[in-house]
Amino acid sequence: MAATTTENVLKETVQRYEEDASDDKSFEELGVDARLIRALLKKGIDKPTPIQRVAIPLILEGKDVVARAKTGSGKTFAYLLPMLQKLFANVDRKKQAPNAFVLVPTRELCQQVYAEVVSLIELCRVQLKVAQLNSNMQASDLRAALTGPPDILISTPACLAKCLFDGVLQPASINATLETLILDEADLLLSYGYENDIKSFTPHLPRSCQCLLMSATSSTDVDKLKKLILHNPFILTLPEVGNNKDDVIPKNVQQFWISCPANDKLLYTLAVLKLELVQKKVLIFTNDIDMSFRLKLFLEKFGIKSAVLNAELPQNSRLHIIEEFNAGLFDYLIATDVSQSKEKDEAPKEGKGSRKSRKHKLKLDSEFGVVRGIDFKNVFTVINFDMPRSVAGYVHRIGRTGRAYSSGASISLVSTDEMETLEEVKAFVGDDENKGSNTIVEFPFLTKNAVESLRYRAEDIGKSVTKIAVRESRAQDLRNEILNSEKLKAHFESNPRDLDLLKHDKVLSKNAPPSHLRDVPNYLLDKTTQEARKMVKLASDAMGNNNRRKGFKKKPKTGGDPLKAISAAVSKRSHKGGSHNNTGGRHKHKKTD
Numbered sequence: 141m142a143a144t145t146t147e148n149v150l151k152e153t154v155q156r157y158e159e160d161a162s163d164d165k166s167f168e169e170l171g172v173d174a175r176l177i178r179a180l181l182k183k184g185i186d187k188p189t190p191i192q193r194v195a196i197p198l199i200l201e202g203k204d205v206v207a208r209a210k211t212g213s214g215k216t217f218a219y220l221l222p223m224l225q226k227l228f229a230n231v232d233r234k235k236q237a238p239n240a241f242v243l244v245p246t247r248e249l250c251q252q253v254y255a256e257v258v259s260l261i262e263l264c265r266v267q268l269k270v271a272q273l274n275s276n277m278q279a280s281d282l283r284a285a286l287t288g289p290p291d292i293l294i295s296t297p298a299c300l301a302k303c304l305f306d307g308v309l310q311p312a313s314i315n316a317t318l319e320t321l322i323l324d325e326a327d328l329l330l331s332y333g334y335e336n337d338i339k340s341f342t343p344h345l346p347r348s349c350q351c352l353l354m355s356a357t358s359s360t361d362v363d364k365l366k367k368l369i370l371h372n373p374f375i376l377t378l379p380e381v382g383n384n385k386d387d388v389i390p391k392n393v394q395q396f397w398i399s400c401p402a403n404d405k406l407l408y409t410l411a412v413l414k415l416e417l418v419q420k421k422v423l424i425f426t427n428d429i430d431m432s433f434r435l436k437l438f439l440e441k442f443g444i445k446s447a448v449l450n451a452e453l454p455q456n457s458r459l460h461i462i463e464e465f466n467a468g469l470f471d472y473l474i475a476t477d478v479s480q481s482k483e484k485d486e487a488p489k490e491g492k493g494s495r496k497s498r499k500h501k502l503k504l505d506s507e508f509g510v511v512r513g514i515d516f517k518n519v520f521t522v523i524n525f526d527m528p529r530s531v532a533g534y535v536h537r538i539g540r541t542g543r544a545y546s547s548g549a550s551i552s553l554v555s556t557d558e559m560e561t562l563e564e565v566k567a568f569v570g571d572d573e574n575k576g577s578n579t580i581v582e583f584p585f586l587t588k589n590a591v592e593s594l595r596y597r598a599e600d601i602g603k604s605v606t607k608i609a610v611r612e613s614r615a616q617d618l619r620n621e622i623l624n625s626e627k628l629k630a631h632f633e634s635n636p637r638d639l640d641l642l643k644h645d646k647v648l649s650k651n652a653p654p655s656h657l658r659d660v661p662n663y664l665l666d667k668t669t670q671e672a673r674k675m676v677k678l679a680s681d682a683m684g685n686n687n688r689r690k691g692f693k694k695k696p697k698t699g700g701d702p703l704k705a706i707s708a709a710v711s712k713r714s715h716k717g718g719s720h721n722n723t724g725g726r727h728k729h730k731k732t733d
């Protein structure tokens with residue numbers, strides 16, 4: 141009976157907050173500290189996202205919160221802002237352990253959250269110390285990082301467990317000091333094999349510790365964690381305020397698919413990119429590392445430079461590739477989230493905490509960490525060169541675009557073998573064109589003629605990218621990146637902000653790409669294609685892509701719908717009698733080549 145009453149009270153309060161979320165409340169009205177508001181403004185952020193509107197006041201009131209909101213909805217600031225605000229008010233210099241733990245599933249995410257916290261602290265000019273740990277660190281390094289101790293600790297659960305096991309952190313100090321525990325990407329923590337690690341510190345959490353659990357999707361794992369850590373939390377489910385709860389893909393992402401024979405995927409990718417039918421930056425997903433190199437070598441021959449990102453690369457390189465891509469130093473990134481394809485088939489059975497199963501999971505996990513939860517900045521287009529094997533994988537991939545208030549598009553190349561997955565995706569997101577956004581529809585801009593006009597060149601070049609060439613470049617890239625990684629390690633210790641040291645989109649082909657393949661002559665383009673590429677260029681302008689590159693976040697004039705942006709651009713053009721100042725979305729920014 142008592143439980144039901146508590147539940148009712150919680151439900152009512154959440155309902156009240158969710159109603160508030162649909163208001164256009166400012167950060168100030170949410171009670172956010174003026175220093176943090178100024179810091180956000182410097183980052184180009186002036187109004188909260190729905191999840192921030194609901195979660196921030198609850199967290200500031202000291203409530204335990206479980207927040208589930210779609211990818212890219214701003215969950216990180218939803219917990220970081222109140223966490224920092226709490227620390228601003230109460231810096232305890234005599235403590236024996238950090239006041240706040242932020243636990244995330246991968247090292248990439250540790251780095252991402254760490255960078256965000258450090259940047260907020262610097263912009264606010266407050267004296268808070270943050271430490272980031274990873275399981276590669278020796279006990280002496282861990283001890284050094286925890287000397288002080290820092291106010292905030294960002295780590296994976298495994299590394300925190302290691303600190304406890306090695307006596308680097310004392311359970312009693314945690315019990316005496318910890319005020320806030322945050323589990324970010326909570327839907328992934330258990331599947332990454334961290335259950336025992338989490339169980340190793342939960343007994344030491346003080347009762348007064350505020351616990352927050354953030355996730356993009358709901359799962360039994362999130363429920364399990366909830367039971368393990370939280371008592372009577374406020375459950376916030378905000379896929380879209382007040383809408384269908386399964387609606388986890390941002391509305392501002394236009395989803396397309398193209399039916400395409402498996403053997404023609406290189407050709408179709410070339411057509412979409414070379415004919416400029418999509419806006420940059422572009423993140424391309426493959427299920428296979430060899431295929432990512434094949435695609436890279438192939439595109440190189442046509443003057444399209446790209447970088448590859450996969451779990452095989454050393455950690456420092458991976459972080460640096462993401463930083464460079466985010467900084468706009470190259471436009472095409474080919475990522476392989478291999479384990480996503482293995483997830484269904486190979487993941488060990490749940491609940492087996494054995495060393496063997498942990499090891500196996502961690503291997504998969506490091507691969508998974510390449511993509512899940514990573515905040516790739518200003519990606520406009522996601523291309524599924526290979527279809528992901530699960531709908532959840534699809535949701536997370538597509539979630540790399542359309543972050544916060546920006547818009548984006550996705551194109552999935554679907555072979556006959558992959559039709560089943562497409563059907564599952566369609567069943568999940570819908571495919572009714574009349575329903576407008578948030579459905580997956582056939583890509584309207586790529587004509588058969590346009591594809592065929594490139595076939596001869598593509599097949600010719602495709603043949604030259606042999607298995608041996610792929611293997612050699614993969615090995616070469618790995619050697620380069622291992623070398624880079626060492627340089628990076630040394631360099632970043634003294635210049636953590638320097639991005640310009642190394643290039644990741646280097647050409648790997650032994651022979652320079654033939655110059656005649658760089659441009660597509662106009663006679664090869666049919667009328668529809670010429671119109672489509674003009675529209676994409678204009679849309680790119682209309683959506684302020686040039687500004688985004690410089691780090692501004694500009695809300696699209698068309699409310700975030702790229703197709704609307706296209707029509708807006710077209711009508712603007714016809715209004716001006718066809719003359720316009722066409723910068724064409726081709727950004728003039730410094731590249732590292």
Ligand SMILES: Nc1ncnc2c1ncn2[C@@H]1O[C@H](COP(=O)(O)OP(=O)(O)OP(=O)(O)O)[C@@H](O)[C@H]1O
Nearest residue numbers: 187188189211212213214215216356513515543544
């Ligand atoms: N209020 C805001 N206005 C504009 N941009 C924002 C706002 N809040 C966050 N962002 C930006 O939106 C992007 C996505 O935010 P974040 O990484 O927190 O999303 P997320 O919900 O954690 O996504 P995922 O589930 O994929 O990890 C980031 O680049 C962040 O800087």
